[in-house]
Amino acid sequence: MRAGREWAAVDGVTAVALAVASQLEVWWPRVVPGVGEVAGNRPVLAATALGATLPLVGRRRWPLAVLVVVVVALAAQQVLTTPTQGLVLLVAAMIAAYSSSAHASTGPAVAAAVVIVGGAALIGENVGDWSFLVVILGGAWLVGFVVRRRSTDLSRVREDNRDLSARLAEAAAQLIEAQRRLTVSAPAPADLAALTAREVEVARAIARGMSNAEIAAELFLSEWTVKTHVASILRKLGLRDRAQVVVAAYESGLVERGSSPR
Numbered sequence: 001m002r003a004g005r006e007w008a009a010v011d012g013v014t015a016v017a018l019a020v021a022s023q024l025e026v027w028w029p030r031v032v033p034g035v036g037e038v039a040g041n042r043p044v045l046a047a048t049a050l051g052a053t054l055p056l057v058g059r060r061r062w063p064l065a066v067l068v069v070v071v072v073a074l075a076a077q078q079v080l081t082t083p084t085q086g087l088v089l090l091v092a093a094m095i096a097a098y099s100s101s102a103h104a105s106t107g108p109a110v111a112a113a114v115v116i117v118g119g120a121a122l123i124g125e126n127v128g129d130w131s132f133l134v135v136i137l138g139g140a141w142l143v144g145f146v147v148r149r150r151s152t153d154l155s156r157v158r159e160d161n162r163d164l165s166a167r168l169a170e171a172a173a174q175l176i177e178a179q180r181r182l183t184v185s186a187p188a189p190a191d192l193a194a195l196t197a198r199e200v201e202v203a204r205a206i207a208r209g210m211s212n213a214e215i216a217a218e219l220f221l222s223e224w225t226v227k228t229h230v231a232s233i234l235r236k237l238g239l240r241d242r243a244q245v246v247v248a249a250y251e252s253g254l255v256e257r258g259s260s261p262r
Contacts, residue, residue, distance in 0.1 A: 007060060015056040018092050022049035025086040032086060040081035048077035053092045059099035064108040064115075067100040071119035078123050090136070093123075097137040102144030102151075109145060116141055192252060194236045200254065202229040206242055207249035 025032050026045045038045065051073030059066045070093055077083050100112030120133035195203065198219070205215040212230070216223045230242070239245055249255045 008057075011059055012057050014095070015054050018056065018088055018095075019050055019053040021088045022046075022053050022086070022092075025049070025084045025088055029084065029086075032088075038084055040077075040083065044081045045077060045084060048073045048080070049089060051076070052089050056092060056095055056099075059096060060103045063096075063099045063102075063104040064112050067096040067112050067115055070096040071115055071123070075119060075122035078125070093133075093137055094140040097140040098144040100144065101141045102147045104148075109141075109148070113138070113141055192237075192254065195233065199229050199233050199236075202226060203233050203245055203249055204255055206230070206233075206245045207255040209246075 021032070023046060026038060026042055026049060029038050052070045055066045055069045074083075074089060074093060077089075083089070097112070097116055100115070101109040104112065116137045117134060120130050120137060124130040124133050192200075201219060202215055205218065210218070212223050212226045215221070216226045219226075221229075230245075233245060234240070237245070237248060239248060
């Protein structure tokens, strides 16, 4: 959004600068290099010059419409009076031609090419002028078209890179989550205190690698009771399975490291 406002400001400054320069060509031609005496109707020249320059403010937002307005203004100037033959309006037309392909989709860009060819015939006085304008304005249009294609390719590359970055970030997050799940923190003392004496015995037996049947035989319990104690241990300590009970038992000191598994 900020970049859009900045470019709009640049376009505004460009349009105003060209408008001022075009008025200098009309009213004070001697201060503009390359411009001789004005032979045409000054008010008509001034109005059509403004019509060919000020619309450039919207050249990014309405590229085709701006080109049409600029061409119509220059054609009206050619029909109604004698142009000053200065370079300011030619520059304005080139900017409009460039924008008509650089800032437009393929359909409007093709339509802009037709406008340029037809408009050159209306603006020029003869075949030589028409050919010159077609080459100059067509060249500006072609540059804009190439720039747009390059920009589109770069945008696609950026999108691909963003998609790849998002996928890598997601994969990294999944790896971190998997690592977190594999890592079991030692239960807090309060959690261990929540275990009954019998559950502590069962937890130690699990840590020693004993099965439910072996625990039941050693503690003189039924296997069903052992399963109940195991479920209670998992719930109270927030663990998922027996493997985590083993890790938690050693990490918490419930079972001393290096002790015999049996």
